[in-house]
Amino acid sequence: MTALSVHVEGVGLWSPPLADFAALRNLLAGSTPEPAPARPSAAMLPPNERRRAPESVLLAIEVAGQALAMSGRDAAALACVFASSHGDQAITDYMCATLAHSPMELSPTRFHNSVHNAAVGYWTIATGCHAPSTAVCAQRESFGAGLLEAASQVLAEQRPVLLVCSDTASRGPLDEVTACRLPFGCALVLAPQAGATTLARLDLGLQPRAALDAPLPEPLAGWREGNPSAVSLPLLALLAAGRGGHCRLATTATLELHIDMEPVA
Amino acid sequence: MPLPMTPLAVTAYTATSAMGSGLAAQLDALERARSGLRPNDISSAPLACWIGRVDGVEDTALPAALAAWDCRNNRLAWLGLNQDGFLDRVGAARARYGAARVALLLGTSTASIGATEEAYRRLDPDGGMPDDMLRPAIHAPHSLAGFAAAALDLEGPCLTVSTACSSSAKVFASAERMLRLGLVDAAVVGGVDTLCDSVLFGFNALELVSPEPCRPFDAARNGISIGEAAGFALLERIEAAPDAPRLLGYGEASDAHHMSTPHPDGLGAELALRDALARAGLDAAQVDYINLHGTASLKNDAVEAALVSRTFPATTRASSTKGYTGHTLGAAGIVEATIALQAIEHGLVPGNLGGDTPDPICGAHFAWRNEHRRVDVALSNSFGFGGNNACLAFARAGSAA
Numbered sequence: 001m002t003a004l005s006v007h008v009e010g011v012g013l014w015s016p017p018l019a020d021f022a023a024l025r026n027l028l029a030g031s032t033p034e035p036a037p038a039r040p041s042a043a044m045l046p047p048n049e050r051r052r053a054p055e056s057v058l059l060a061i062e063v064a065g066q067a068l069a070m071s072g073r074d075a076a077a078l079a080c081v082f083a084s085s086h087g088d089q090a091i092t093d094y095m096c097a098t099l100a101h102s103p104m105e106l107s108p109t110r111f112h113n114s115v116h117n118a119a120v121g122y123w124t125i126a127t128g129c130h131a132p133s134t135a136v137c138a139q140r141e142s143f144g145a146g147l148l149e150a151a152s153q154v155l156a157e158q159r160p161v162l163l164v165c166s167d168t169a170s171r172g173p174l175d176e177v178t179a180c181r182l183p184f185g186c187a188l189v190l191a192p193q194a195g196a197t198t199l200a201r202l203d204l205g206l207q208p209r210a211a212l213d214a215p216l217p218e219p220l221a222g223w224r225e226g227n228p229s230a231v232s233l234p235l236l237a238l239l240a241a242g243r244g245g246h247c248r249l250a251t252t253a254t255l256e257l258h259i260d261m262e263p264v265a
Numbered sequence: 266m267p268l269p270m271t272p273l274a275v276t277a278y279t280a281t282s283a284m285g286s287g288l289a290a291q292l293d294a295l296e297r298a299r300s301g302l303r304p305n306d307i308s309s310a311p312l313a314c315w316i317g318r319v320d321g322v323e324d325t326a327l328p329a330a331l332a333a334w335d336c337r338n339n340r341l342a343w344l345g346l347n348q349d350g351f352l353d354r355v356g357a358a359r360a361r362y363g364a365a366r367v368a369l370l371l372g373t374s375t376a377s378i379g380a381t382e383e384a385y386r387r388l389d390p391d392g393g394m395p396d397d398m399l400r401p402a403i404h405a406p407h408s409l410a411g412f413a414a415a416a417l418d419l420e421g422p423c424l425t426v427s428t429a430c431s432s433s434a435k436v437f438a439s440a441e442r443m444l445r446l447g448l449v450d451a452a453v454v455g456g457v458d459t460l461c462d463s464v465l466f467g468f469n470a471l472e473l474v475s476p477e478p479c480r481p482f483d484a485a486r487n488g489i490s491i492g493e494a495a496g497f498a499l500l501e502r503i504e505a506a507p508d509a510p511r512l513l514g515y516g517e518a519s520d521a522h523h524m525s526t527p528h529p530d531g532l533g534a535e536l537a538l539r540d541a542l543a544r545a546g547l548d549a550a551q552v553d554y555i556n557l558h559g560t561a562s563l564k565n566d567a568v569e570a571a572l573v574s575r576t577f578p579a580t581t582r583a584s585s586t587k588g589y590t591g592h593t594l595g596a597a598g599i600v601e602a603t604i605a606l607q608a609i610e611h612g613l614v615p616g617n618l619g620g621d622t623p624d625p626i627c628g629a630h631f632a633w634r635n636e637h638r639r640v641d642v643a644l645s646n647s648f649g650f651g652g653n654n655a656c657l658a659f660a661r662a663g664s665a666a
Contacts, residue, residue: 004446076521080519085405085406086405087406087427092378092381095463096381096384096463097385099386099462099463099466100382100386103308103309103310103466104310106466106467106470108467108471108472111463111466111467111468111470111471112471112524112525112650113524114463114467115374115427115429115651116374116406116428116429117427117651117653118524118651120428120651121650121651121652122524122651124520124521124651124652125522125523125524125652129519129521130518130520130533132518132519133428133517133519133651133653134428134439134517134653135428135651136424136425136426137406137407137424137425138407138410138423138425139402139407145422145424148422148424148448149439152439152443155446156441156445156446157267157442173385173388173394174381176393176394176399177394177399177400177401177405178401179401206422208365251422251423252414252420252421252422254420255420255422
């Protein structure tokens with residue numbers, strides 16, 4: 001199977017227990033990181049947008065901004081792949097509840113924020129980005145499928161790509177069917193060639209999916225059950241450890257990516 | 266600008282919309298200039314507008330093994346997949362390449378949110394979803410692609426693109442990249458969106474819905490009519506089907522302007538168009554027909570008409586077909602791609618239905634009535650909320666382009 005080689009230039013991470021990628025490193029090294037602030041700061045958004053933005057947008061833009069800063073790239077030229085298994089569940093809950101009782105009272109702003117590409121839309125507006133941008137999902141495999149889409153853009157177009165994968169906590173009756181107990185978002189800046197800010201090279205290959213997902217290091221055990229975007233953790237943990245290694249990430253019910261990670265000094 | 270790409274063969278395609286189920290019904294409606302729009306008879310509360318509703322969705326039964334996927338959106342998907350021999354064509358590709366070597370890339374704006382709306386209308390006394398709606402897979406935006414993967418028995422890469430109204434155009438781009446990189450040997454692309462309260466009352470709240478049948482590019486246009494549709498195409502390398510029509514190029518770009526209003530100068534739309542022409546190795550003058558996004562919203566049509574005027578000679582014909590189907594949102598890209606392919610196959614430039622008093626901003630490019638002429642190269646524009654723009658380029662096999 002063809003191997004896809006891409007280079008990681010930046011990593012973003014946000015979840016209430018972990019404010020950024022450095023916090024994950026600390027956690028895996030045995031210390032207890034400071035919990036994140038109550039809301040992601042999403043500093044890339046202009047202040048008025050930050051006040052109004054829904055939670056899903058704040059989360060995605062927070063991790064995107066972290067990864068971008070680490071990469072040193074110009075966001076305006078960076079193609080974007082934003083993945084999320086469920087989009088903004090608070091807005092879905094609001095809309096379905098409002099439509100059930102008083103549909104003519106639906107908020108126009110919440111409606112336009114309900115599109116799956118709201119976060120990437122706000123990101124491109126905030127950063128003046130005219131590059132291609134997309135919003136994708138694949139049930140619980142959104143991170144792996146999004147990584148495959150991002151890597152194929154990196155290699156086919158020979159351009160750097162910002163990958164974001166994030167899901168908020170579930171809300172209302174939706175919780176019964178989405179079971180997202182913890183907000184979680186992560187981001188990678190991926191590039192075709194090694195450069196000054198390269199952290200690691202990833203060699204990706206598509207393979208039939210194994211019966212069991214790979215186990216996670218102890219402090220992270222159980223996180224995947226609480227948020228579909230946390231299925232990214234095997235790769236994030238590998239990057240945090242900073243040593244070469246291997247992990248597997250599902251892209252569909254039947255396929256997974258085998259990932260060899262080689263650190264680049 | 267990107268380098269020209271190796272074209273792909275479009276070895277099968279199909280569409281189901283308010284014009285009818287399958288390509289023959291679509292061509293017949295276009296030839297007769299017959300709109301599929303009707304007064305709204307679907308929302309859970311009254312809303313005075315016109316809709317592009319597909320007949321027969323309610324009577325479409327999913328195969329028993331797929332019953333857990335049952336909802337209006339997946340019924341429409343199944344109805345669409347059963348037209349024009351499409352299931353058999355996918356089956357042949359699966360047999361030829363192997364199920365893991367065929368990608369499934371589908372666009373949708375709201376997927377089966379209609380099922381989640383229904384669950385909220387019928388909550389149990391304790392506030393939970395009713396038992397028959399406790400099916401997690403239909404309450405996620407990947408519902409459509411998950412259902413289609415099961416229905417088509419495909420095991421390759423599978424992704425939902427959900428960028429509002431450009432969704433099912435952008436899947437062609439993802440498919441081309443996967444084929445170019447050798448990840449797959451064929452790709453099923455397409456999209457489905459169904460009428461539901463979210464979009465009817467949502468666009469109504471934004472004051473974008475017309476109380477009348479939509480009139481794209483008309484001087485008195487006053488908003489969109491929302492429709493539903495399913496469409497699919499099978500993409501393979503040219504060697505597999507040298508005589509099939511071709512995907513010549515695609516373009517994607519972002520406005521970076523506003524969540525629900527297009528860039529006033531059509532910046533993202535123009536970047537997507539230029540990207541598509543460059544990939545296709547085309548000059549603008551080689552384009553015979555453009556199927557426009559043309560939603561009948563005041564701003565979209567003004568921006569898009571200006572883009573056509575400044576980019577193409579009047580020998581390039583242009584029209585919107587939203588007057589036939591309504592705006593089918595995440596399915597618009599694939600439906601209008603199939604209209605562009607039919608324009609090539611049948612030499613029909615469909616008239617811009619509803620544009621009875623043309624907006625003076627429209628140039629001589631506009632085909633206000635059907636025109637029968639040879640079409641070798643056809644483009645399709647799709648623009649979405651969030652400033653998300655896509656353009657597709659198709660051509661007849663062996664044409665000079």
